[in-house]
Amino acid sequence: MNRRNxxxxxxxxxxxxxxxxxxxxxxxxxxxTGRSGSLNLRFRPYELQLRxxxxxARSQRTTTPGVQVEIEYDGLVGYGEASMPPYLGESVAxxxxxxxxxxxxxxxxxxxxEDILEYLDNxxxxxxxxxxxVDIALHDLVGKxxxxxxxxxxxLNPDKCPNTSFTISYDADPDExxxxxxxxxxxxxxxxxMGLDHDKEIVEALRKHTxxxxxxxxxxxxxxxxxxxxxxxxxxxxxxxxxxxxxxKKAIDDTAWLRERSPLPIIADEFLQxxxxxxxxxxxxxxxxxxxxxxxxxxxxxxxxxxxxxMGMKVMLGCMTETSCAVSAAAQxxxxxxxxxxxxxxxxxxxxxxxxxxxxxxxxxxxxxxIGVVPVSELS
Ligand code: MG
Numbered sequence: 029m030n031r032r033n034x035x036x037x038x039x040x041x042x043x044x045x046x047x048x049x050x051x052x053x054x055x056x057x058x059x060x061t062g063r064s065g066s067l068n069l070r071f072r073p074y075e076l077q078l079r080x081x082x083x084x085a086r087s088q089r090t091t092t093p094g095v096q097v098e099i100e101y102d103g104l105v106g107y108g109e110a111s112m113p114p115y116l117g118e119s120v121a122x123x124x125x126x127x128x129x130x131x132x133x134x135x136x137x138x139x140x141x142e143d144i145l146e147y148l149d150n151x152x153x154x155x156x157x158x159x160x161x162v163d164i165a166l167h168d169l170v171g172k173x174x175x176x177x178x179x180x181x182x183x184l185n186p187d188k189c190p191n192t193s194f195t196i197s198y199d200a201d202p203d204e205x206x207x208x209x210x211x212x213x214x215x216x217x218x219x220x221x222m223g224l225d226h227d228k229e230i231v232e233a234l235r236k237h238t239x240x241x242x243x244x245x246x247x248x249x250x251x252x253x254x255x256x257x258x259x260x261x262x263x264x265x266x267x268x269x270x271x272x273x274x275x276x277k278k279a280i281d282d283t284a285w286l287r288e289r290s291p292l293p294i295i296a297d298e299f300l301q302x303x304x305x306x307x308x309x310x311x312x313x314x315x316x317x318x319x320x321x322x323x324x325x326x327x328x329x330x331x332x333x334x335x336x337x338x339m340g341m342k343v344m345l346g347c348m349t350e351t352s353c354a355v356s357a358a359a360q361x362x363x364x365x366x367x368x369x370x371x372x373x374x375x376x377x378x379x380x381x382x383x384x385x386x387x388x389x390x391x392x393x394x395x396x397x398x399i400g401v402v403p404v405s406e407l408s
Contacts, residue, residue, distance in 0.1 A: 065101075065102060065136060066101070066133070066136070067099055067100075067101050067132040067133075067135060067136075067138060068099065068100040068101065069097065069098070069099050069127065069130060069132060069162065069165075070097070070098045070099075070100070071095050071096065071097045071098070071123075071124065071127045071161070072095065072096055073093065073094070073095050073096075073120045073124070074094045074095065074096045074351075074380070075091050075092070075093055075094065076091060076092040076093075076094050076111065076349050076350070076351070076376045076378065077090070077091055077376060077377045077378045078090050078091060078092065078349060078375055078376060078377070079375055079376065079377045080197075080199075080204070080207075080208060080375070081199075089113075089114070092111055092112065092113055092348065092349040092376075093111075093112045093114075093119060093120045094109060094110060094111045094112065094120075094350070094351070095109070095110040095112075095120060095123045095124060095127070095158075095161060096108075096109055096351075096353070096380075097109060097110065097127070097161040097162060097164070097165045098165060099138075099162070099165040099166060099168075099169050101138050101169055101173075102173075104169055104172045104173060105169070105172075106138075106164075106165040106166060106167070106168035106169025106170070106171075106172060106398060107164070107165055107168050107353050107381070107398075107399070107401055107403070108160070108161040108162060108163070108164035108165030108166070108168065108353065108354075108357075109160075109161055109164060109350060109351060109353040109354040109357075110123045110157040110158050110160060110161035110321065110354075111157060111321055111347075111348040111349060111350040111354060111372070112157050112321075112348075113348050113349065115298075116156070116157065116321065116322075117154070118154075118155065118156070118157045118158065122155065122158070123155070123157060123158040123161070126151070126152060126155045126158040126159075127158060127161070127162070129151050129152070130148070130151060130162070132144070134147070135147075138166060138169050138170050138173065139170055139173075141163075141166060141167070141170065141327055142327070144162075144166060145159070145162075145163060145166075145324070145325070145327055145328075148162055148163075148324075149324070156301060156302070156321060156322055156323070156324050157321040159324040159325060160320045160321050160323070160324050160325040160354070161325075162325070163320075163324060163325020163326055163327055163328075164320065164325055164326060164353070164354060164357045164399060167325070167326045167327070167357065167360075167398065167399060168357070168398035168399045168401070169398065170398070171397045171398030171399065172397045172398045174397065175397050176397055177360065177393065177394070177395065177396060177397055177398065177399075177400050178326065178357075178360035178398065178399065179360045179361075179362075179363060179393055182330065182360070182361075184360075184361075184363035184364060185363050186362075186363060186392075186393045187363075188362075188363035189359070189362040189363050189368070189390060189391035189392065189393065190362065190365060190366065190367055190368045190390070190391065191215070191216040191217050191368070191389045191390050191391070192215070192217070192368045192369060192370045192371055192386055192389070192390070192391050193215065193217040193218060193219035193243055193367070193368070193369045193371065194211070194212050194214075194215035194217070194218055194219065194371045194374065195218075195219040195220075195221060195245075195369065195371055195375065196208045196209065196211075196212060196218065196219070196220060196221070196230070196234075197220070197221035197230075198221070198224055198226045198227075198229070198230045200226075205230075205233060209233065209234055209237050209238075210237075212234075212237075212238065212240075213238075214386070214388075214389060215240070215371075215386070215389050216240055216241070216388075216389030216390070217240060217241050217242070217243060217269070217367070217389070218234065218238070218240055218241075218242045218243075219242070219243050219244070219245060219369055219371075220234070220242055220243070220244050220245070221245055221247060222244050222245065222246045222247070222249060222250075222259075223246040223247050223248065223249015223250060224249065227259065228262070231263070231266055235266060239267065240267075241267050241268070241269050242263075242266070242267055242268050242269070243268060243269045243270050243271075243272065243367065243369075244259075244263055244268055244270075244271045244272065245271075245272040245273060245297065246259075246271060246272065246273055246274045246275070247272075247273060247297075247298070248273050248274075248275060248276045248277060248298055250274045250275050251275070251276070253275065253279075253282040253283075253285055253286050256271075256274045256275055256282075256286050257286055257289055257290060259271075259274075260274070260286070260289075260290040260291060260292045261290075261291060263292060264291040264292050268292055269292070269293075269367065270292050270293040270294070270295050270314075270315070270342070270344075270367070271290070271292050271293070271294055271295065272295040272296075272297050272317060272344070273295070273296065273297040273298050273299065273317075274286060274294060277296075277298045277299040280299075280308075280312045281312075283299075283312045283313065284311055284312040287312060287313060287314060293314035293315055293342055294312075294313050294314050294315075295313060295314065295315045295316065295317050295342065295344055296309045296312070296313040296315070296316050296317065297317040297319075297346065299312075299313065300313075300316050300317070300322070301322040301323070302322065302323055302324065302328060302332070303323070303328050303331050303332050303335065306332060306335055306336055306339065306341070309341070310339055310341065313341070314341065314342050315336065315341045315342025315343060315344060315366070316332065316336050316341060316342075316343060316344065317344040317345075317346045317369075318332050318333060318336075318343065318344065318345055318346065318361070318365075319345075319346045319347055319348065319358070320347070320354055320357060320358050321347075321348050321350075321354070325357075326357055326358075326360065326361070326399075329345075329358070329361055330361060330364075333345075333361055333364045333365060334364075337364070342366045342367070343364065343365040343366055343367075344365060344366060344367045344368070344369065345358055345359075345361055345362060345364075345365040345367070345368045345369065345370060346358075346368075346369040346370070347369065347370050347371070347372035348372055349372045349375050349376055350372040350373060350376075351372075351373055351376065351379050351380055351381050352373040352379050352380075352381035352382060352383035352384065352401055353380075353381045353383065353399070353401050354372070355370050355372050355373045355383065355384060356381070356383030356384040356394075356399045356400050356401045357399040358370055359383075359384040359391050359393055359400075360393070360399060360400070362391045362393070368391055370384070370391060371386075374386070379404075380403060380404060380405050380406070381401040381402065381403055381404060382401065382402050382403075382404045383399065383400050383401035383402075384400065
């Protein structure tokens with residue numbers, strides 16, 4: 029997946045920062061140049077193929093739309109990625125439209141990360157995954173210029189990375205369910221998607237095979253606070269560490285009620301997107317789940333982790349279904365967090381990067397500059 033392949037791709041979008049450009053059609057640029065001293069942003073769609081259908085409380089899917097991004101500057105290339113699970117409201121079209129609006133020609137220094145990200149925020153509201161793709165590529169680029177990975181730039185100790193959980197969801201087919209459980213064998217924490225009709229069955233099936241700790245993500249699927257509390261007690265007796273987004277994100281009073289009584293920490297996911305949301309979460313939730321596709325990237329994710337820790341809240345680091353590009357970017361923050369759910373790259377069949385690894389269940393950061401990834405195959 030080199031620069032030339034991006035440029036030659038018909039559905040490619042290119043922004044040459046120092047050159048006037050015009051877009052003859054959606055996602056296509058009429059001028060494509062990369063030169064020393066200018067920021068050159070390229071992007072193209074890349075659909076992620078899931079290894080298993082994902083059964084969530086409110087949906088099922090077998091693919092996730094994504095967009096791969098590159099920023100080239102002075103002969104170096106930073107990689108970024110947007111992943112857009114449908115429930116977040118972004119799409120390939122919206123991401124490409126947002127990226128097509130960007131004009132980076134006003135910036136000639138990639139180290140002006142705050143200025144560049146403030147500009148992105150002012151181009152249009154929301155578009156968090158689109159903004160994250162640029163943020164990640166920019167961080168990768170800056171890290172490469174500095175010759176250091178971001179966990180080192182942030183002063184973090186990679187030995188403090190937690191284990192990652194590996195996610196499974198219920199499948200009505202017993203053979204499929206057995207396969208899913210067998211795939212959890214290398215991992216020290218298993219995350220279970222709940223909020224369906226088989227919440228207890230999946231735990232009971234899992235417990236026939238393993239005693240490793242579990243964590244539960246109800247994806248807003250428990251509609252009744254008393255049922256949610258009963259589930260929290262039931263799960264606490266079965267080696268559960270915490271429960272993520274038990275009820276609807278709008279049910280903040282019921283969630284606060286649950287948090288007061290639950291034996292397990294209650295973690296906000298869908299409830300919370302960006303830094304200002306943390307204040308609202310305090311009181312109703314014990315902790316937050318930070319994801320780059322929600323936070324608009326690494327810069328704000330670092331701020332969120334710092335603020336949440338200062339407020340005495342638990343911090344979880346999550347991801348979408350993503351290639352090793354966005355997962356490795358998130359993993360740079362892993363030494364700061366209590367729990368990590370960075371298995372997005374493990375859930376897809378067409379990863380195109382080599383990056384962070386899971387070694388004996390634990391997040392292991394490569395000693396490579398930037399976000400620590402190298403492309404391993406062409407976009408297909
Ligand atoms: Mg979640």
